[in-house]
Amino acid sequence: MKYRIILLIWIIPLFVSAQQTYPFDPVNQIFDQDILSVKITNQDAQFGLPIITLNSNEKFKLVFDDLEQYDRYLKYTLIHCTHDWQFSELNPIEYLDGFMEDEVVNYTFSFNTIQHYTHYELIFPTDLLRITKSGNYLLVVYDTDINHPVLTRRVMVMEPSTVGISARVEPATDVTYKETKQQVDFIVYSGNYIVRNPALYLHATIIQNGRWDNAIMGLTYRSLKPGEFSFQYENLNKTLFSGGSEFRRFDIRTLRNLSDRIVSINFKDRINQAYVMEDVARPFGAYETDPTLQGACYWKNNDFRGENTEDYVLTHFSLKSDYDLSKGDVYVFGELTDWNLDSDAKLTYNPNTRYWETSLYLKQGFYNYQYVYVPKGSTVIDETYIEGSHWQTQNSYTVLIYLREEGTSYDKLIGTTTINLQQ
Template sequence: MKVLSLFKVLLILLAGLSIKGCSASISSPLGNQENTADYISRYMVSNQLPAPETINSIQLYRKGDTNNPPIIELGSAQKLILAFDELTDISGQFRITFTHYDQNWDESNIPQDWFLEGLNEIILGEGTKNQSSPPSYFHYRTEFPNNQLRFATSGNFMLHVSDFSSGVRLFSLPFFVTENAGEMTSWIETDYNAGPRFEARDRPFSNFTYPEFIDFPQFDLSFYFVQNRFWGDARKTENYDFSEKGHTQFYLSGENAFPANFDFIGLNLETFSVDGHQIIDWIPGENPPEIILREDILNFTSNPLTAWGSTFGNPKTSAEARYANIRFRFQDGGAFTSKQGVYLVGDFNQWIISEKNKLEYNQNSGYWETSALIKQGTYTYKYAIKDGTDIDDLILSDYITRRNQEYVSFVYFNDPEYRYQRLIHIQVFRSD
């Protein structure tokens, strides 16, 4: 940990006083982006800006495997990969910047040189143009940290991608830098028939041996769990035990437990051709081309993916990869009404419930239908019901069967000397 001067301590105290009471929300300098609060998504965290329609096939993962979560260890050689497409005929240029947050995704307001060494900027350009049929797009990829930019503290971070010429902020993504201090073991205890539909509920547990620099763990440590990388649905633990010196156990209550039946529908778009299984029609003459999927049927479509491990999907990165308008059709058997609203959510749209993802009821076919522009690759998706302010994204899930879920356990340390939240340990585990 970098030695910090008294001058820096004074700086952070003054910074905290100067912004007290101000909103930490992120918005475009030109005011033409909607606020995160206008969207509903398990994935998106507070103050995160969703991508516009011109930005597609976003990925953020730890280098080595596209299924890795966006988590790196402080001071290590690990790197994160950011990749995305811009749907345009002209190559663009982007500026990437970074901000630091506390465990609740409120901006931490510590000076930049506390959390970042080097320039807070990556200039990204020279995208790879697609060599396939329309629509035209450029593919961009970069990795960080690098020789010009390194993270100096642990914690919750957000990267922000802006248009280089106009300065307009386009989108932002969360990631994590951990100190990997201490030791942890985690597991799941399942309570059956415990949910509102008598479904099983998962209660994550963790045993943590904390490092010696923590003097008052009951006051300075806090603990969170996340299911299936939906960072926006992180749940703080209400139960913990500090009775054994140097150790603590923390876990969720039954009321705050996660659904054990959360599953996903797999979407295989590796090739754009009729496969008789999922793709029933392929219309290459359209611009862009169109694909019609076999209809999904309420409570008969759910296809849990045991190898699931990414909220971004796996779009193809070759210059020959194409986009198509994918037509989704959902048969509800008359269970829903237009008042409720049926929405398509998936890793191709940041799991966002918004009007552009809403299905319309087709009187002739008897299906709820919508289209989404998606690149060749493999993805997961679900349908969600929105009734007023109530969201149900488990409507296609089997209420009885327990599924294999991925969980992430977080331990934060409220540093009493420098007054910011350090992320001292993360563990990824499954409910096998």
Template sequence: MPLKLNSLLFFYLISYLGYGQIKEINPPDFIKTINFKGNTPETQLLVLRLGDPLVLEFDALNGNEDDYYYKIQHYNFDWEPSILAKSEYLDGFDNQRIRNYENSYNTLQIYSNYKLTIPNQFTRRLKKSGNYLISIYNDDDELVFSRKFMIYEDRANVGISIKRSRDIQYIEGKQRVEIIIAPRNMQLNNPMQTLKTLVVQNNNLNTAISNLKPQYTVGNQLIYKYDTESSFWGGNEYLYFENKDVRAASNGVLRIDLQDLYHNYLYTSIQRSNRPYTYNPDINGNYLITNVDGGDPSIESDYVWMHFSLRPNPDFDTNTSVFIYGNYNNYTLNESNKMTFDTSRNIYTGSLLLKQGFYNYKFVTLNSDTVNEGAISGNFYQTENNYKVLVYYRDLGGRYDKIIGLGEASSVNISN
């Protein structure tokens, strides 16, 4: 079996997303820095207004200048394929080669940067709102990776308030989301059956809460004031590093070394679960590709080996699996970001090959397929988190689930 196919099979991801049928596929190790360019500079979950352009970028580090092709599929709320024909949601054609790519310039690590923009001459626009999956294939029609994204219509106001838990047991560690949905110029028929919601914390679909039902109505407003059903662990602020200049130690970087590539060694982190909360501004797990020397970060940012280390508390069970966690790899847990415990130094260590920029990350544990974000970082109600609420609607007799509204809020002003 070819080495490329071996890598593809080894790094296929079965996501932890609990409400969906279709699974995102993570790439082999020679594909890096997959990011959507939306309305914000940093990479995060892509949620676009209907009609807005879409840009997908990724790097291939094998130096082969391979051809890649894209396919787009429309899905319902539960990530089952919708019954829409491709011509109903796509104006033009997909299964086209990504023609826009450039080789890296003035970098130690050779790579090719691929950029797909929609609309283009073949795929003119996406015509329906809802859930989408974009899949990238190679010349042999083998699936290389896939990513989810959403498109919404602005037909409902979605108000969000972030509150502390009402349960005294979790009042110090959880945040809950209250929602008010008010349709604009449309009638919601039988919303208990036709309306669905998805609540996402920090752009992480793996921990999303789905399908909350409205508790009551006031006029044309649908009110959601759940406690446990809409609660998230608060977590802690993300750690970060910045290596826009790979030749000089910067924020979070202790020292640097040049071998075949640059190596950046970060300061050793400590377990924060038993320490008081400290506010530290972050970008909620996201990352931004940038550099200080080159003109175009897409092709002039180099790849650097980043070395992470964590010192756990004396009572921490060092047989526990610890991972480096963040949106840099779509919140995936696999062998590449799993840390190793060094008994001689009493620390966990791990290394990742990452493109220059500004990154958020944290350390999480995995037990019986359950990710625990607070085991090392702790859970605090004061933590600033980003929340998105997507509102899905399928009218009586409708053929697909459209997204009629998007709400977004921060917990920085959390209240009781």
């Protein structure tokens, strides 16, 4: 016990002096090319945004693989952020109780796989590192010290007492976008919360399918009644999202047989390889119903039982397009690329096959994906240029409500709801 007390005394000055000076941005990133298959959720949920309730038994669960297959001395900490994901003004001692950092000690090695790896699992908060305030947090996993990050993840902690939210998704009310976009409207019922100066201190965020790149942040109420704040923007188009198309999919849970949308499997160059059925661009195609995971994935090996038996597979993609793609870049996109523009996921044109092609090193499992287009000179992702867009697409939307109460200097997360299009 003396050792832990002494260590805490040393750690607190370290983090206080380093406040708001970090070699990374408050976004989801992987800094080490050997780190793959990262996922963080509420421990009790396989999918969905990582959200837990303050002062409850709920915990986050982070998993990832390290292809180096040796046990690193990894640590983690949390950094409090504002409603729009800037580092907040709070010091760690204001939102963490116990240690300001802790170790990632739970790891196991892959079993009977061609690709060896170390599988890490982190369940938190713990008795050694507790969270005392709600809001947005950036989880940082690092090697030795925080200036050497391995990965970062956005997580959210919600107040035990929450506001009521009545939300709906529908086709855009603006006739210009009625066939291609979806509109999210909602009303917040403040309940026991006293909301002073709501135009400045009450904010909402909308997230589509767990994507942060197209999240709508900083929304303020449009109209109010006693205890009700309306975020119904109608024809102002402030809460519109492209409907897109249902995600494509493939299944590499088995390497013994050809499964859903896999046309070939082989062992070449000392690695497992799988070829996804050739895809075709569909910007003007009719809407097709196809139940999906809304861009997500999960890992499983149907060939062997036991933990960490999932192998890695070099998975090949090919896209045929009759439309000009030369004025931008095309990427495979989804949770399989961490919802980022991964350089490995960028397709190049093969004049011999006349397909756009790329390959990704993926863990055995079931995957959703789509093709996105980024015009040259832009960083904005266009998921409609290749996939098309339809109001009927079954997207998932999460609404987050934040409040900065009078006399405080941080944004509380006071409510959340997740909804889908109701046809």
